[in-house]
Amino acid sequence: MLSAAAAGCSSYDRSLTRQTPVVTSLVTTGYCKCKSCCGWKRNWYGRPVFAYGTLKGKPKKVGVTATGTRAGKGTIAADRSIFPFGTVMYIEGYGYGTVEDVGGAIKGQHIDLYFHSHQQAREWGKQSQEVRVWVPNR
Ligand SMILES: [Zn+2]
Numbered sequence: 001m002l003s004a005a006a007a008g009c010s011s012y013d014r015s016l017t018r019q020t021p022v023v024t025s026l027v028t029t030g031y032c033k034c035k036s037c038c039g040w041k042r043n044w045y046g047r048p049v050f051a052y053g054t055l056k057g058k059p060k061k062v063g064v065t066a067t068g069t070r071a072g073k074g075t076i077a078a079d080r081s082i083f084p085f086g087t088v089m090y091i092e093g094y095g096y097g098t099v100e101d102v103g104g105a106i107k108g109q110h111i112d113l114y115f116h117s118h119q120q121a122r123e124w125g126k127q128s129q130e131v132r133v134w135v136p137n138r
Contacts, residue, residue: 012074029125085134
């Protein structure tokens, strides 16, 4: 019910969704901006830094996506080599979202859906489903 109420809150390119989507089977997982979902920790000075990966130890802007937007409902993390930033998706039970983030574990046919709370992200869990995808023209 929560996801249904929140669906449609995000901004996405509506002109894109007038085109015929590609329907593809993807694994979807939920995430939020917390430490365990986004792989950050506080350094000695109490500032958030990346906990691992190539940016380990580098400052991390918590709740800010890879494209610099504020993460919110409708923010999707995906593998940029497959789904470039700006790709619009419709996920049953979640609603419309836009690819504007990346994740260390997000590779291939796997996307991450942003939720405001860790509990909501955990409740979504991991699902395999048909997703409607609109890749922007470049
Ligand atoms: Zn979390």
